[in-house]
Amino acid sequence: MAKEYKGYIFDLDGVLVDTAKYHFKAWKRLADEMNIRFNEDDNERLKGVSRMASLDIILELGNKTLSEEEKVSLATRKNEWYVEFISKMDASEILPGALEFLKMLKENGYKCALGSASKNAGLILERTGLKNYFDTVVDGTHVSKAKPDPEVFTLGADNMGLSYTDCVVFEDSVAGLQAAKAAGMVAVGIGEASVLTDADMVVKDLSEFNLNML
Ligand code: G6P
Ligand code: MG
Numbered sequence: 001m002a003k004e005y006k007g008y009i010f011d012l013d014g015v016l017v018d019t020a021k022y023h024f025k026a027w028k029r030l031a032d033e034m035n036i037r038f039n040e041d042d043n044e045r046l047k048g049v050s051r052m053a054s055l056d057i058i059l060e061l062g063n064k065t066l067s068e069e070e071k072v073s074l075a076t077r078k079n080e081w082y083v084e085f086i087s088k089m090d091a092s093e094i095l096p097g098a099l100e101f102l103k104m105l106k107e108n109g110y111k112c113a114l115g116s117a118s119k120n121a122g123l124i125l126e127r128t129g130l131k132n133y134f135d136t137v138v139d140g141t142h143v144s145k146a147k148p149d150p151e152v153f154t155l156g157a158d159n160m161g162l163s164y165t166d167c168v169v170f171e172d173s174v175a176g177l178q179a180a181k182a183a184g185m186v187a188v189g190i191g192e193a194s195v196l197t198d199a200d201m202v203v204k205d206l207s208e209f210n211l212n213m214l
Helices: 020-033 040-044 051-061 068-086 098-107 121-128 151-160 174-182
Strands: 007-010 111-115 136-138 167-171 186-190 201-203
Touching: 007 151, 020 040, 020 051, 020 068, 040 051, 051 068, 068 121, 098 111, 111 151, 121 136, 136 151, 151 167, 151 174, 167 174, 174 186
Parallel strands: 007 111, 007 167, 111 136, 167 186, 186 201
Antiparallel strands: none
């Protein structure tokens, strides 16, 4: 390891837990009700994107324009279905290597932050038992600017009392990696290298990552 980084900031959905399938089921139910064609490929575009921006993408797919009030009511219904799914989650839905890596970081005195766009992050961390691994949790309830704006990650570093250049971010979304780079942090992509071109390095999941790779 050329440099020892002090802080490790994790996106939640797609990095620590596999919730994309639940987001998809809930959005799909809404899209079906509205006769909007929506498939797994379309769902890729929603990764890392806020709830209201996700709804805008779906409405655009269906060429529909709605009032702000109607949009809020649709997003609320989608979220109720989504919450039903995640309320039943447990530790078995933690992605490969994530728990082991978080344990190792804690045992070795590194600081960890969560940096997620989700307003449901608290519930997911509780259900999966991951909550205690984080020194600070920054989620969609704390930030006003969505990724690719770096706010969610800079706030995480500020809360840990660390400089941005001492932090490493783990992200599965293009917007999230751009946010990490905009913050001046090292960006590790989780997924496909052909998609995550803004990342400093890409691994399939956290089981493939170790600190010597930095
Ligand atoms: C994450 C997911 C997105 C989701 C967003 C907001 O970034 O990758 O797919 O839209 O969080 O989630 P929420 O739980 O607040 O609806
Ligand atoms: Mg994600």
